[in-house]
Amino acid sequence: MKSSTLLGLAATIFATSALAAPTARAASSYPTTNGLKFTIDGTSKYFAGTNSYWIGFLTNDADVDTSLDQIKASGLKILRVWGFNDVNTEPTDGTVWFQSFVTGKDPVINTGFDGLQRLDYVVKAAESRGIKLIINFVNNWTDYGGMAAYMNYYGGSENPEWYNNTSIQTQYKKYIKTVVSRYSNSSAVFAWELANEPRCNGCETSVIYDWASSTSKYIKELDPNHMVTLGDEGFGLTGGDGSYPYTYGEGVDFEKNLKIETLDFGTLHLYPSSWSQSNEPFGSEWIQAHGKACAAANKPCLLEEYGVSSDKCNVEGKWQTVALNASGIAADLFWDFGTTLSSGQTSDDGNTIFYNSTQWTCLVEDHQTNIG
Template sequence: MMRRASNSTFAKVDGLQFNIDGVTQYYAGTNAYWLAFTTGNDDIDTALDRLKEAGLKILRIWGFNDVNTVPTDGTVWFQSFVDGQDPVINTGADGLQRLDYVVKSAEQRGIKLVINFVNNWTDYGGMAAYMKRFGGSANPEWYANSDIQAQYKKYIKTVVSRYSNSSAVFAWELANEPRCNGCNTTVLYDWAKETSAYIKNLDPNHMVTIGDEGFGVSGGDGSYPYTQGEGNDYNKNLEIDTLDYGTFHLYPDSWGQSNDPFGSEWVEAHGKACVAAGKPCVFEEYGVQSDKCSVEGKWQTTALNTEGIAADHFWDFGTTLSWGKTNDDGNTIFTNTSDWTCLVTNHVAKINS
């Protein structure tokens, strides 16, 4: 269902859905973690043009790129953690100016960005890059280290203050797939509560969310993703009032689960949790290595028909740019393929019908 409301620059929650540019409806989106690391402005424009043409309204990107050795070859980096030196936030041409361009280009095309601040994983540095400089070896130590948290907040403030008035920002995201293995669930809860409140204080205009996989949600079959073994209590975290919506991901292959019924039940369990919390949820990453159309198409249909699910973003957007094809991790959906027709063209048409 689509309903028009008063026009507002900033995307916002409207009941169990989102309102973007005055329109409340279900939204399709995707992930292009690599976009702000792209050095050519024309390539960024081309990528965003293809999303706009396809009717994909929300794009999730990495707003982090942490290094322990500063590149000298023009490779993009956003923050350095070099032993014995103070951390450096790179606001130069090979730094946050790349993100500046992505935001500007998205503004011109009406695309809304989910911008993420740190990775649980080591890709593009992640929590491990902080610990290499400040101490610690396992991610639970990242949350407990006050020097790390101070630098993380400093980085957040730098990024948020650049774009706090931009209509292109859909939401700020605390981390990509944060886990705290074996931790009491209060660790992630307290961190999410404190960090989201910090961001809301800096920027009350934009939404804030965690960026987690959705582990520890109530209901389900008792398999590992439903447990709190990674330190997540999904339902409790949704109660944090400075978090506007919930997120969840789906990778049955990686989690040792079946594509279905596990996949569709996972989507429905999160819808139920979001309805109970009175907040929308985003199915913000999902992928399989084979049979993408039949498997992911079913998940999309489930998401579209489940109350509480307000949007979905497949992982990952692929296309051909000036230098060739963008990265393919096996889950990537490329433009001009039958999977694209199935999971993008047909899905968007179904949403708009």
């Protein structure tokens, strides 16, 4: 999700020690695909979940526990989180950061108490509750650094330079290796995700295709047991209405990328207003068109983000029903999870669904009933 309003949350209690590494498990205990479905803990069905980009940046363990307890109690099984937090100036106030690119210094991957140890806690807490995490490695947008943080350090200002810069890709893979090696044995990992909404405006689709092929292959070599996905919005698709999201101008070819052997499933996002489209019929047609492409590729697909700022129950509720009944769509994750923690209410970008709200009833509780 692109939003300049996404703000990190600050609390006052800090983790002071690294957590023990997860114990090794049989490959059969990890989430996987089963035809056009996902299998989690031995069950193949349609799953519901949500996004919480901010949970790995919390400094209060109790707030992480509260969030995950609420998610578990609601039956949400998959949680997508940011596994990145890149900065160009190292914070001095205790703010959580995972990787720094400071001019004149070597890049630093922060494995300390205000670094990846915060993500450690999320992974262990999710593991104990049976919640499965999608962990993302970089942002297309500037929130929490993203690709721009790399380019500010190594040079470049446009996305094509990020995908094609050898130094950038070397450091990106170094970061991936650091994160994957920490959790490669964890049953909490649902999938590794290459990037949040990768785009390459005006590029040939081969740029993202080649990058996704090589990066997903690299991750599979590090961790053959967990799934890998791209994290794209689903742009570039034949058979649609020809509007902007269906075109290839952002350098993404959804159907072509689905064929990458080392990507286990496809992703799509849905924000009609951001793309100058109507909620309907565009929304339902977008889901159905992607489900058809996923079924043709014999890979499940995940409606990974979706949201509207008003009439949420009617609009998003319909999308949930369409997704649940569309062959090829195996799960959906609404954007995004909101609650009240020790530091106050979590951020609200207009799409947020808050725990125990009216929208929570219709889009979480009623959706779970419909899934069965």
